Amino acid sequence: MQVNFYATLRPIVGGRTVEFHVGEHVTVKQLVDVIVERFPRLRKELLNEDGNLYPHVHVFINGRDAPYLPNGVETVIKPGDTVDIFPAVAGG
Amino acid sequence: MALGGYANRIAHVDLTAGTVEYRGIPEDWARKYIGARGLGVRYMLENGPQVDPLSPDNLLCFMNGPLTGTEANMSGRMAIVTKSPLTGTVTDSHHGGWSAARLRWAGFDGLLVKGKASGPVYLYVHDGIVEIMDASEVWGKGIHDTVKFFRERYGEKDLSVIAIGPAGENLVKFACWVNENDRASGRGGTGCVGGSKLLKAVVIKSAKKMPKAANLEAWKPAQKRALATIMDERNITSPRKGGLSVYGTNVLMNITSAMGALPTKNSMVTSFGPSAEKISGEYVKEHILVDDPTCHACPVACKKEVEIKEGPWKGLRMESVEYEPAWSLGANCGNDDINTVAKLIDMCNDYGMDAIELGHPLSVYMEATERGYTNGDGGLAWGDTMAMVEMARKIAMREGIGNVMADGAEATARYFGHPELAMTVKGQGVPAYDPRGLKGMGIAYATSNRGACHLRAYTPAAELGVMPFGSLKVDPLAWKGKGELVKIFQDVHAFSDSLDLCKFSAFAESAEEYAAQYAAMVGVECTPEDVLKIGERIYNLERYYNNLAGFREGSDYLPARFTQEPSTMPGSEGHVCELDEMLAEYYAARGWVNGVVPESKLRELGIID
Ligand code: SF4
Numbered sequence: 001m002q003v004n005f006y007a008t009l010r011p012i013v014g015g016r017t018v019e020f021h022v023g024e025h026v027t028v029k030q031l032v033d034v035i036v037e038r039f040p041r042l043r044k045e046l047l048n049e050d051g052n053l054y055p056h057v058h059v060f061i062n063g064r065d066a067p068y069l070p071n072g073v074e075t076v077i078k079p080g081d082t083v084d085i086f087p088a089v090a091g092g
Numbered sequence: 093m094a095l096g097g098y099a100n101r102i103a104h105v106d107l108t109a110g111t112v113e114y115r116g117i118p119e120d121w122a123r124k125y126i127g128a129r130g131l132g133v134r135y136m137l138e139n140g141p142q143v144d145p146l147s148p149d150n151l152l153c154f155m156n157g158p159l160t161g162t163e164a165n166m167s168g169r170m171a172i173v174t175k176s177p178l179t180g181t182v183t184d185s186h187h188g189g190w191s192a193a194r195l196r197w198a199g200f201d202g203l204l205v206k207g208k209a210s211g212p213v214y215l216y217v218h219d220g221i222v223e224i225m226d227a228s229e230v231w232g233k234g235i236h237d238t239v240k241f242f243r244e245r246y247g248e249k250d251l252s253v254i255a256i257g258p259a260g261e262n263l264v265k266f267a268c269w270v271n272e273n274d275r276a277s278g279r280g281g282t283g284c285v286g287g288s289k290l291l292k293a294v295v296i297k298s299a300k301k302m303p304k305a306a307n308l309e310a311w312k313p314a315q316k317r318a319l320a321t322i323m324d325e326r327n328i329t330s331p332r333k334g335g336l337s338v339y340g341t342n343v344l345m346n347i348t349s350a351m352g353a354l355p356t357k358n359s360m361v362t363s364f365g366p367s368a369e370k371i372s373g374e375y376v377k378e379h380i381l382v383d384d385p386t387c388h389a390c391p392v393a394c395k396k397e398v399e400i401k402e403g404p405w406k407g408l409r410m411e412s413v414e415y416e417p418a419w420s421l422g423a424n425c426g427n428d429d430i431n432t433v434a435k436l437i438d439m440c441n442d443y444g445m446d447a448i449e450l451g452h453p454l455s456v457y458m459e460a461t462e463r464g465y466t467n468g469d470g471g472l473a474w475g476d477t478m479a480m481v482e483m484a485r486k487i488a489m490r491e492g493i494g495n496v497m498a499d500g501a502e503a504t505a506r507y508f509g510h511p512e513l514a515m516t517v518k519g520q521g522v523p524a525y526d527p528r529g530l531k532g533m534g535i536a537y538a539t540s541n542r543g544a545c546h547l548r549a550y551t552p553a554a555e556l557g558v559m560p561f562g563s564l565k566v567d568p569l570a571w572k573g574k575g576e577l578v579k580i581f582q583d584v585h586a587f588s589d590s591l592d593l594c595k596f597s598a599f600a601e602s603a604e605e606y607a608a609q610y611a612a613m614v615g616v617e618c619t620p621e622d623v624l625k626i627g628e629r630i631y632n633l634e635r636y637y638n639n640l641a642g643f644r645e646g647s648d649y650l651p652a653r654f655t656q657e658p659s660t661m662p663g664s665e666g667h668v669c670e671l672d673e674m675l676a677e678y679y680a681a682r683g684w685v686n687g688v689v690p691e692s693k694l695r696e697l698g699i700i701d
Pocket of ligand 1: 166167168188189385386388393394395594595
């Protein structure tokens with residue numbers, strides 16, 4: 001599964017898009033666990049002390065922030081879904 | 093005046109008579125409206141809201157706030173306040189750099205300019221005086237050459253030059269003032285007002301003279317605490333760590349596009365797809381970034397200086413590829429060439445045009461071309477970079493169809509017989525957030541007192557979870573609660589714009605930090621509740637001005653595209669902006685009647701007796 005990273009996360013993963021080998025029926029939460037296992041430096045960027053995604057971190061599945069999907073971070077990612085991960089961003 | 097912190101000196105310049113008078117600030121006004129934006133609007137109200145923006149009677153205010161030029165971080169902002177020829181509303185547009193600090197160090201809280209000179213003039217401000225000087229030698233010059241001319245005349249040291257370019261001289265309705273080559277007070281056509289007065293530049297020469305706080309004991313800890321919040325906010329503002337510091341404002345391009353909230357091709361669609369990456373902050377950093385300039389007292393350094401490495405503009409070094417103009421002249425025009433984006437922004441900085449606004453008449457022309465509405469009047473294709481550059485010149489010089497486009501997107505859309513193509517509110521083009529994908533921006537644009545604007549109430553901070561002012565993360569696609577949220581943001585920003593602190597301080601600082609710094613500098617009591625109350629008063633003052641200027645019931649609207657044409661892109665697919673629902677909530681929170689401030693509210697806030 002391909003995951004796109006943005007802004008300050010890119011230097012950590014070393015590029016824009018990274019391929020992760022996950023089984024079928026992987027949920028957003030499981031994918032995030034796989035990601036931080038492979039890139040341990042991402043843990044403190046993405047997850048709080050309780051292991052939950054920070055509210056300012058965005059894991060988009062087809063452009064929608066996972067917490068707002070009907071099943072939240074338990075949403076199963078389908079083949080062909082676009083996954084984008086952003087740190088906190090703001091400007092104006 | 094009993095208040096500390098202020099210079100308590102405003103220059104009243106009459107260009108018709110060729111006179112300058114110096115007066116203090118009425119203390120009651122300083123207490124109620126603080127400075128910069130708030131105080132400027134109070135002077136505008138005194139001048140009369142019915143004034144024709146391009147008549148000599150219009151007032152043009154260059155305003156500082158009580159924190160400007162102090163040790164407070166991000167305090168290098170100046171507000172230019174006037175009645176806008178683009179919108180007909182009161183407007184205030186801020187710029188960074190060092191001119192605001194130097195104006196304060198030269199001994200002023202503001203310059204109020206009225207009348208019209210008999211020939212081109214500039215103001216030379218130094219040592220507590222303002223001189224009206226002949227500007228014939230620089231009239232007709234671009235801003236970069238104008239800055240060079242004054243640097244040669246007065247020496248570069250301790251000098252700031254705020255100037256208009258040919259666009260302002262030619263009364264382009266969205267012409268702007270540009271400070272120190274590339275820091276623009278972009279929005280609202282303040283440079284057009286300068287051109288109508290034959291005022292070419294404000295040249296300020298002053299060495300550093302940090303203002304003293306009235307309450308020194310309270311000032312140090314207040315200033316330190318505010319600075320610590322900026323340094324510690326590691327996600328956004330922390331120097332060389334936070335996204336704003338590392339990538340600049342253009343760190344937003346990819347996320348808004350990915351979530352279906354990037355108005356693309358004149359807002360026909362809500363995402364630029366994979367092309368967004370090519371004009372993003374990440375791309376700029378990797379390919380053309382050469383420096384990270386900053387403003388007075390700012391450790392964030394969000395400005396991004398670039399050098400074009402290839403193509404027709406190879407070698408051009410300019411600042412700054414910000415999110416807003418990169419969107420306006422990029423995604424909005426179907427243009428994914430970052431070099432052309434940089435070239436066009438630099439042209440705006442030299443001709444003195446609002447780079448957010450310029451994209452609007454261009455994209456109207458492009459959509460009119462696509463739909464066959466141009467009636468044999470040539471055409472402009474999406475993303476035609478060479479034609480865009482040529483059209484920008486024609487607009488600044490008011491040549492050919494550029495003469496129509498120089499009056500803005502609404503005039504351009506009307507010219508083609510299709511006013512619905514103008515993505516404007518009260519005549520001003522919408523910024524880079526599509527209100528179908530970020531609903532808060534819809535109510536923010538509609539109710540902004542200066543026409544469509546993202547900076548009156550920066551709701552993406554809450555909708556993207558950055559959460560200042562104790563607000564909670566809110567769903568960008570939900571409309572409920574956004575009316576109330578916008579009111580809070582409008583009020584807090586009205587206060588910080590009156591101090592005058594950079595808006596980006598709000599990603600780390602809260603009303604507590606604003607209140608503590610203001611209280612210590614000026615020597616008054618101020619709580620976070622007072623911040624909201626004073627901000628509310630300023631926001632109502634502006635609305636009162638606009639009501640008197642003719643903006644009555646029903647003046648708060650959005651282009652129909654946002655409320656009637658659902659988004660077709662991932663992230664916001666199927667969504668329109670529920671403006672009516674949010675307006676009802678907003679007016680209830682404001683205590684307004686369909687956009688009009690009732691007398692009882694004006695009395696409650698102390699705006700009228
Ligand atoms: S954050 Fe950017 S715009 Fe604001 S004061 Fe700092 S450098 Fe200037």
